[in-house]
Amino acid sequence: SAVWVLNGPNLGRLGSREPDVYGSMDHAGLVTACQETGKELGLSVEVRQTDDEAELVRWLHEAADAAIPVILNPAAFTHYSYAVRDACAQLRAPLIEVHISNPATREAFRHTSVVAGVATGTIAGFGIDSYRLALRALASR
Ligand code: DQA
DSSP, rough: EEEEEOOOOGGTTTTTSSSHHSSSSOOOHHHHHHHHHHHTOOOOOEEEEOOHHHHHHHHHHHHHHHHHOOOEEOGGGGGHHHHHHHHTTTTTTTTEEEESSSSGOOGGGGHHHHHHHHSEEEESSSHHHHHHHHHHHTTTO
């Protein structure tokens, strides 16, 4: 079955972006890792990334209309985008919020997630494995 992995702003710059925080794998590597894990689990995984809030909201509407489960890394939108939250609230299949880093150990502005309250669950702090763990969580539901 189909799963979407949606990545928010600046995640297209993985690999070169603050590698001490986000690791050395680039976004293409993340796509491959998700698809490989998906294959093991019998999930067909589509990975998308955007820096554009409006585009992310549109994708969430599409996922809501098609009842597709979503693994979402809202990136900085996590902390302030009520538009992304309201779009997430419309989803009809499970939503897993993921983060590469553990925002709770970082700056105070990262301690709030406006998305968490409408997610099925959250996985944070395991690097790229956060995505693999999220796929496993979806597969076992
Ligand atoms: C992030 C954490 C956010 O605070 C940050 O704005 C990001 C990435 C993560 O995956 O660790 O862009 O969502």
